[in-house]
Amino acid sequence: YEAQLTVKNLNTEAEAAGSYAVTLFANGDSVAAAQTADIAAGAEQTFDLAYTPHAAGLVKVYAQLKNLTDGYTLATDTVDVTVAEEKAVSELVIGAESSKEGNEVFYLNYADNAQGGLCDFIYTPEMLTQFGLKAGDKIAGVSFTGVPSSTKTVKQLHQTLAYGLVDADSYVAGEGLDALTTVTLIDGDDVDFTDGGEFVTNATLPEALVWDGTSAIRFYTYVKSDAGNYVNVKYPVDANYSTANYKSGTGSSWSSKYTPVVTFSIQKEPTAITGVVTSGDAAVADATVTLTSDDVIYSGKTDAEGAYDVPVIQTDKTYTLTVSAEGYEPYTEEGVSLADSVVRNITLKKTTATVAGTVVYRDAPVAGATVSLTSGELSYTATTTDEGVYSVADIKAGVAYEVKVEADKFNTYADSVFVETDTTLAAIELSKPDVKVYGQVKWGDTPLEGVLVEYTTVDNVKDSVFTDAEGRYAFADLKADSTYAICAVDTTGEFYLSDTVSVNTDVDAGHDFALAIKPITVTIDKTGYATFSYKRALNFADVPDLKAYAVTGVTEGVADLSQVAEAPAGTGLLLQAAEGTYTLTPVETAAAVEGNLLVATDEAAFTVSADSVGKAWTLTTDEYNTYFTSVEGAVVPQGAAYLQYESAEPAIFLSGEAAGIQGVSTAAKGAVDYTKPVYNLAGQQVGKSYKGVVIQNGKKVIVK
Structure with a gap:
């Protein structure tokens, strides 16, 4: 679209270039600007403005001059401009010029006739094919170029062109006009003609003419000057074809002419x-x-x-x-x-993007987790909903981010992702820190060392540890929220098996075990005596038929016995009871036994060595009595006791009512008849000088 704006400077001073702006507006938008120039006082200046519309339709156009100093504005009236839809066309010339002749296309020489001048001509299929028209071609417009023979103005000129397809064999000039489509080219306007110049008639067909490949193309033209003017215009013709006709509007017959050269605008498919x-x-x-x-x-x-x-x-x-x-x-x-x-x-690369997804733990949503995406100075965060859903919006796209998820009681999740567009990540599966299960195993208030504590999972995975000196155990690196069946086992058999507890936790958790001790049994043979020791304290109050004694001294070869109701662990004792088996329940503590000469063998057996003879005494029983002897090689089994006392006596007897000793007395004058055989406890015959326990006539006598 082109426009001109002419401005007159009515001021007494010149308007300098650059002090104003000249702008063309289309639908309110600035679309073109003109180069400014100095405008002298009282002078006029014309500005050329042009722009190319980019959409079909009605456009409201106006031009404006604006003073850039004070804002004073002049504007033209708004003009409605109809922008036709662009069509793809190519030009095709039909005919080869042989000469130029008048009255071929528009009979302008008879424009002054009361009925005007008429031309009727066709282009046969053979001619159209010869010059390159193809079946299916769409003719969007036609153009004829003539040369006027004089210079004049034809006033109030009317010019029309009708067109259509016809059968060449049945075509008759002047007939069948109703089948044609008419285009008005000039409607009463004054038209200037220049001698030797060009008179170009361009006709845009309102509806493209599609050639079928077999029909002729027909044109029927009419010209008339209401002012009675005429002009002679010659058009190029092809003398090889004579398919043109002309006559005056009042004439009765048609005259034949050569076919005029025409230019078709062929509409192309874009x-x-x-x-x-x-x-x-x-x-x-x-x-x-x-x-x-x-x-x-x-x-x-x-x-x-x-x-x-x-x-x-x-x-x-x-x-x-x-x-x-x-x-x-x-x-x-x-x-x-x-x-x-x-x-x-x-x-396309997004300038911003959204990263979304879910955070879960064992397929359950994790609420309140913080999801962060960072890259250098860029940092974005979001918090998961109750459904575990997060959405980090408006982050810079085209960036590789470190993804981190943090939540209370969970391990921190870390990964990386390159964000190019909106992205939904796969569900982020959180894990929890491994937990520790720990505790203490006791018997009452007594920590138990060496107790086996073991766990078993639902998948039958097992592990175990032994308690330390303080009875403590610990399992580290256990999976959170997993079920562990835990129990305490005394591998020595001293204590009963604990109850099994089920532990399922997501934090370190403690669980103590209290073990119950098993009773022990003590067997007394037919002698009614036994030495005894045990690694735990004992209380004899609940077993009145079983008496316990300590040896607190030795007087003239006889052990001094002191009954005790309880004894701490590792105490050597002399037990006395009727033949049978007795049950004792160990206790945690007992009062110490003072001055006890019995040494416990609760941890290991004891053998009397040569160096120990006369110092270590073992309990011995014969058919008459029970007493202590010190004989090399004698063995005291584990769980018994021996008497630790230095003496040259051959034996140390038990004293007191508890001893139940019979047939043993202290020798008085004449009590031993040395005229008859006398034997020591080893069965050797002895004389008067022998001191100690002797046997005569089946009786034991202590000789001092």
Whole structure:
């Protein structure tokens, strides 16, 4: 579109260039500006303005001059401009000029006739084919160029052109006009003609004429000057064809002429650029796809699937392709040729994106977890909902981020992701820190060392540890929220097995075990005596038929016995009871036994060595009595006791009522008859000088 604006400076001073602006507006937008110049006082200045519309339809256009100092503005009236839709056309000349003759196309020489001048001519299929017209071609316009023979103005000129397809064999000039479509070219305007110049008639057909390949193309023209003017105009003709006719409007017959040369505007099918605009795996809808070549612009929009199709009519140009969409970086490609249709699938990079997903633990949502994405100085966070859902929006796209998820009682999750477009990550599975289960195993208040504590999982995975000196145990690196069946086992058999507890926790947890001790049994043989010791304290109050004694001294070869109701662990004792088995329940503590000469063998057996003879005494029983002897090689089994006392006596007897000793007395004068055999406890015959226990007539006598 071109326009001129003429401005007169009514001021007394010149208007300097650059002090004002001249602008062309279309639909309220500035579309063109003119170069300014100095305007002298009282002088006029004409400005040329032009712009290329880029869409068909009605455009409201006006020009404006604005003083840039004080803002004073002058504007023209608004003009409605109808912009026709662009059509793709090419020119095809039908006919080869042989000469120029008058009255061939428009009978302007008879424009002064009361009925005007008429021409009726056709182009046969043979002629059309010869000059390159093809079946299916669409004729959008025709053009005829003539040369006037004089210079004049023909006033109030009317000029029309009718067109259509006809059968060449049945064509008769002047007949069948109702089948033609008429276009008004000039409607009462004054038209200037210049001798030797060009008179060009361009006719745009309102509806393209599609040639079928077999019919002739017919034109019927009419000219008339209401002012009675005429002019002679000669047109190029092809003397090889004589299919033209002319006559005056009042004439009765048609005269034949050569066929005039015509230029057809052939409507071409436009090429197109098509494709799909995506970002990642997602379609980009409503993206603007634009082709630009200087002031020629074609554009289109993508649909919901990201597809676009932009037709291009001016296919002889090279274009710059741009694709833009809100939230995406623009795409640009130079040097795109549309001589043929092309396909361009475009991938846009988002300027921002959203990363979303869920955070779970064992398929259950984790609420309140903090999800962060960081890259250098960029940092974005979001918090999961009750459903474990998070969405980190408006983050910079095209960046590799470190993803971190933090939640109370959970291990920190870390990964990386490159964010190019909106992304939904796979569910983030959190884990919890390994936990420790610990505790103490006791018997009452007594910590128990060496107790086996073991666990078993639901998958039958097992592990075990022994308690330390303080009775403590610990299992580390257990999986949180997993079930462990834990129990305490005394491998010595001294204590009963604990109850099994089920532990399922997500934090370190403690559990103590209290073991119950098993009773022990003591066997007394037919002698009624036994030495005894045990690693635990004992209380004899609940077993009155079983008496316990300590040896607190030795008087003249006889052990001094002291009954005790209880004894601490590792105490040597002399037990006395009727033959049988007795049950004792160990206790945690007992009062110490003072001055006890019995040494416990609760930890290991004891053997009387040669060096120990006369110092270590073992309990011995014969058919008469029970007493202590010190004989090399004698063995005291574990769990018994021996008497630790230094003496040269052959034996140390038990004393007191508890001893139950009979037939043993202290020798008085004449008590031993040395005229008869006397034996020591070893069975050796002894004389008067022997001191100690002797045997005569089956009786034991202590000789001092």
